[in-house]
Amino acid sequence: MIMRELRVKSLWDQLKKRKVVRVALVYIVVGWVVMQVGEVVFEGLGLPPWSLTLLIILILLGLPIALVLAWAYEVTPNGIRKDSTSSIESTTEFEAYPDGAPSIAVLPFDDMSEKRNQAYFCEGMAEEILNALCKVANLRVASRAAAFQFVAKNADIKEIGRKLKVQAVLEGSVRKSGNHLRITAQLINTTDGFHIWSRQYDRRLEDIFEIQEEIAKSIVTALSASLKRKRNLSQQQVDPKAYDYFLRGLSYFARHTTQDNVYARQMFKQAIDIEPDFGRAWAGIAYTYGFEYMYFNASNVNRAEARRTSARALKLAPELAESHVSSGIACCMNQHYKNAEKEFEKAIELDPKNFEAWYFFGRAKVHEGDLDRALKLFDRASSVRPEDFQSVLLQAQLYTSLDQKDKAIEVTRKGIERVRMVLELNPDDNRALNLGAFALLRLGKVKEATKWMSTSMKNAPMDSIIQYNGACFFSLADDAERALDCLENCLIKVGNISREWLEHDSDMDNIRHHPRYQEIIKGFPE
Numbered sequence: 161m162i163m164r165e166l167r168v169k170s171l172w173d174q175l176k177k178r179k180v181v182r183v184a185l186v187y188i189v190v191g192w193v194v195m196q197v198g199e200v201v202f203e204g205l206g207l208p209p210w211s212l213t214l215l216i217i218l219i220l221l222g223l224p225i226a227l228v229l230a231w232a233y234e235v236t237p238n239g240i241r242k243d244s245t246s247s248i249e250s251t252t253e254f255e256a257y258p259d260g261a262p263s264i265a266v267l268p269f270d271d272m273s274e275k276r277n278q279a280y281f282c283e284g285m286a287e288e289i290l291n292a293l294c295k296v297a298n299l300r301v302a303s304r305a306a307a308f309q310f311v312a313k314n315a316d317i318k319e320i321g322r323k324l325k326v327q328a329v330l331e332g333s334v335r336k337s338g339n340h341l342r343i344t345a346q347l348i349n350t351t352d353g354f355h356i357w358s359r360q361y362d363r364r365l366e367d368i369f370e371i372q373e374e375i376a377k378s379i380v381t382a383l384s385a386s387l388k389r390k391r392n393l394s395q396q397q398v399d400p401k402a403y404d405y406f407l408r409g410l411s412y413f414a415r416h417t418t419q420d421n422v423y424a425r426q427m428f429k430q431a432i433d434i435e436p437d438f439g440r441a442w443a444g445i446a447y448t449y450g451f452e453y454m455y456f457n458a459s460n461v462n463r464a465e466a467r468r469t470s471a472r473a474l475k476l477a478p479e480l481a482e483s484h485v486s487s488g489i490a491c492c493m494n495q496h497y498k499n500a501e502k503e504f505e506k507a508i509e510l511d512p513k514n515f516e517a518w519y520f521f522g523r524a525k526v527h528e529g530d531l532d533r534a535l536k537l538f539d540r541a542s543s544v545r546p547e548d549f550q551s552v553l554l555q556a557q558l559y560t561s562l563d564q565k566d567k568a569i570e571v572t573r574k575g576i577e578r579v580r581m582v583l584e585l586n587p588d589d590n591r592a593l594n595l596g597a598f599a600l601l602r603l604g605k606v607k608e609a610t611k612w613m614s615t616s617m618k619n620a621p622m623d624s625i626i627q628y629n630g631a632c633f634f635s636l637a638d639d640a641e642r643a644l645d646c647l648e649n650c651l652i653k654v655g656n657i658s659r660e661w662l663e664h665d666s667d668m669d670n671i672r673h674h675p676r677y678q679e680i681i682k683g684f685p686e
Contacts, residue, residue, distance in 0.1 A: 183226055184223070184226075187222070187223055187226050188223075191219040191222075191223070194215070194219060195212075195215065195216060195219065198211075198212055198215045199212060202215075262298075262299055262300070262327055262328065262383040263299070263300040263301070263302070263325065263326040263327050263328070264293065264299065264300070264301055264302070264326055264327070264328045264329065264330060264347075264379065264383065265301075265302035265306070265307040265320060265321075265324045265326045265328075265329050265330070266286050266287075266289055266290040266293065266301070266302075266307055266329075266330045267286065267307055267308070267310055267320075267329060267330065267331045268282050268283045268286045268308055269282040269283075269285060269286050269331070269332045269333055269334045269343070269345075270282065270331075270332070270333040270334070271333075271334060272333045272334060272335040272342075273334070273335055273336045273337065274337065278334060278336045279411070280407055280408045280410075280411035280412075281334060281336060281404065281407055281408075282333075282334050283308065283407075283410070283411050283414075284406075284407025284408070284410050284411055285334065285343075285368070285372065285407070286308075286330075286332075287304055287410060287414075288372050288407075289330070289372050289375055289376055289379075290304060290307070292372060292373065292376040293376055293379065293380075294511075294513045295511065295513065296376075296380055299380070299383065300326070300546075302324045302325075302326055302547070303515070303545050303547060303548065304414065305414075305547075305548075306324055306547045306582070306585065307324065308414075309582075309585040309586045310585070317329055317348050317350050317353050318350055318351070318353060320350060321350020321351065322350075323581070323584065323585060324547075326350060327349070327350055327351065328347055328348065328349060328350060328356060328383060329347070329348050329350055330345065330346070330347050330348075330375075330379060331345075331346060331348065332344050332345035332346060336365075339364050339365045339366075339400070340362075340363075340364060340365070341361070341362075341363050341364065341365055341367070341368070341371070342360070342361070342362050343360070343361040343363070343371060344358070344359070344360045344361075345358065345359055345360075345361075345375050345378075346358035346359075347379055347382055347383075356382050356383075357378060357379070357382040359375070359378065361374075365400040365404075366400050368400065368403065369397060398431075398435045398438050399434050399435050401434050402431040402432070402434040402435035402438055402441070403431070405427045405428070405430040405431035405434070405441075406427070406428065406431045406438065406440060406441050406444065408427040409424045409425075409426075409427035409428040409431065409441070409444050410424075410444070411424075412424035412427060413444065413447065413448065413451075416451070416455075416591075417620075417623065418452075418456050418622060418623065418624075421448050421451055421452055421456065422448075424444065424448050425444075425445055425448040425449075428441045428442075428444040428445045428448065429441075429445060431444075432445070437476050438476075439473055439476035439477025439480055439483060440473075440477060440480065440482065442469055442470075442472045442473035442476060442477070442483075443470070443473035443477065443480060443482040443483045443485075443486050444482075445465075445469045445473075446466055446469040446470035446472075446473055446483075446486035446487070446489075446490065447482070447485075447486050447489075449462045449463075449465040449466035449469060449490075450462075450466045450470075450486060450489035450490060450493065453466060453493050454489070454493075454523075455624060455625045456624050456625075457624070458493075462493075463490075463493045463494060466486070466489065466490040466493055467490040467491075467493070467494060469486070470483070470486040470487040470489070470490040471487070471490075473486055473487070474487050479510065480510070481507040481508075481510040481511035481514045481517060482507075482514075482516075484503045484504070484506045484507035484510065484517070485503070485504065485507045485514065485516050485517050485520060487503040488500045488501075488503035488504040488507065488517075488520060488521065488524065489520055489524075491503060491524075492520075492523070492524040492527055495527075497524065497527070497528045500521075500524045501521070501524070504517055504520065504521035504524065505521075508521075512544075513544055514544075515541055515544045515545045515548065518537055518538075518540045518541035518544055518551075519537075519538070519541040519548075519550070519551055521537045522534045522535075522537035522538040522541060522551065522554070525537060526554075526558070526664055527664070529664055531558045531561055531562055531664075532562075534558055535555055535558050535559070538551040538552070538554050538555050538558070539551075539555060542555075547578060547581060547582065548578065549575050549578035549579045549582060549592065549595060549596070550591070550595060552571055552574055552575035552578060553571075553572070553575040553579075553595050553596075553598060553599055555571045555575075556568045556569075556571045556572040556575060556598070556599070556602060557598070557665075557666065557667065559571065560602075560666055561664070561666035568602065569602065569603070572598075572599045572602045572603060573599075573603070575595075575596075575599050576596060576599040576600065576603065579592050579595065579596035579599060580596075583596070588619070590615075590616040590619050590620045590623070590626060591616075591626075593612045593613070593615055593616040593619075594612070594613065594616035594617075594626050594629050594630075595629065596612055597609045597610070597612040597613035597616070597629075597633055598629070598632070598633060598636070598667075600612060601633065601636055601637060606637070609633075609637075610637070613629075613630060613633045613634075616629075616630075617630045617646075624650050627646050627649050627650050628646070628647070628650045630643075630646040631643045631644070631645075631646035631647035631650065631668070632665065632667035632668065633667075634646060635667055635668055635669075635670045635671045636667055636670065638670060640670065640671050640674055643670075643671050644671060644674060644676045644677060644680065647671075647677070647680055648676075648680050662681065
């Protein structure tokens with residue numbers, strides 16, 4: 161019954177949007193007027209009685225034709241053209257979920273463009289739809305990091321559902337040619353592989369925001385999820401070329417490597433060259449400076465630029481959670497912890513499901529030395545993104561610092577389960593191998609832990625955070641010289657890290673009094 165009501169409402173909305181209802185009313189009124197005029201005029205002209213009957217029949221036959229044309233075409237200042245909302249859509253009844261609220265994973269759309277050079281656009285569009293769905297109440301959405309592991313793997317839908325623990329998967333394709341888009345989207349039941357909903361869109365590039373919103377609404381309807389969703393104020397209407405660069409930036413930024421972070425910043429900057437008031441692009445730039453400071457190079461330049469660009473993002477898009485997260489990171493970098501707290505809390509108020517807000521709020525509290533509050537924030541982050549292992553394993557480190565060894569072991573076991581799930585999807589995930597090594601070490605699995613850590617460091621020799629974690633790992637494993645080698649490598653060869661984090665990191669306790677340690681940290685920025 162609920163599904164039928166939702167579909168009836170959706171059909172009625174479409175009829176109104178395409179002006180079919182308006183055309184029908186106008187046609188009926190005009191038709192009635194024509195018949196009245198015909199009755200008077202035909203008699204005066206001496207036409208046979210069947211002429212009026214023929215007129216009525218023609219008017220009645222014309223009604224469905226007018227409605228079909230109203231559905232398929234629209235009148236614009238440039239003349240009549242095919243309606244930009246035209247599409248092919250099908251929906252299948254879907255049984256109620258046995259486990260409560262529905263869950264979904266959004267996969268990157270396939271690039272069907274002639275040159276196969278639009279992968280960034282396909283990923284970006286999928287991520288935008290994912291972000292819109294995250295704002296839906298009573299709907300669990302697998303994170304980008306988890307869902308996008310399946311790109312180009314041709315995994316079976318049932319296998320994806322099992323590994324991500326979701327009941328539906330959204331997949332699709334994009335054919336982009338110049339300013340024209342053909343987008344196909346389909347929602348699939350992971351239990352039996354049957355389609356729940358599918359639709360094809362033939363639009364122009366400037367309609368991209370509308371398409372994303374329509375797909376999100378259609379999915380919500382098809383899944384019978386709660387329709388309580390905040391209006392997507394972040395979808396600022398911008399020049400399509402600027403948005404294209406923005407999507408490129410998102411694609412690079414998601415890889416979290418030093419070079420990709422630079423590429424992402426370049427793409428975001430090109431977006432604002434075209435659209436100077438593009439708030440989301442400014443927030444993206446601020447993120448790149450903040451991440452570079454925290455993970456790759458804690459320089460004064462990065463700190464100053466993070467503050468400048470996040471301030472610009474806040475001015476242009478104060479309603480955007482990402483603007484406040486970027487500002488919170490910048491405040492933390494400048495040791496303005498009270499301001500950072502206000503910004504993170506505002507971000508959470510705007511979007512309670514924003515993982516980055518909870519996670520970096522927790523990291524800010526570690527910098528500040530408030531470990532108890534940090535634990536609560538990391539725990540909240542881990543519940544917002546159930547497959548994330550970082551927020552769980554960081555709790556183990558904090559419990560160790562607070563001398564709560566039993567709790568540290570408890571969350572470590574929980575964390576290693578999440579790590580193994582990630583490595584099952586992507587055995588080459590260096591971040592999972594790197595942090596997972598700590599979990600294995602705490603659980604006494606020294607041989608496997610050392611193998612994981614060594615593999616991650618070999619695979620990412622210029623990744624400062626992985627090399628820093630290597631220093632922490634070998635410190636915990638009582639290999640002081642190797643730990644100090646890794647720490648020195650962070651400063652001399654790779655970059656440097658935040659000194660505040662270093663001073664509160666209990667993993668370094670075993671080497672703090674070593675003469676080499678004192679010499680090395682002199683090079684870290686205050």
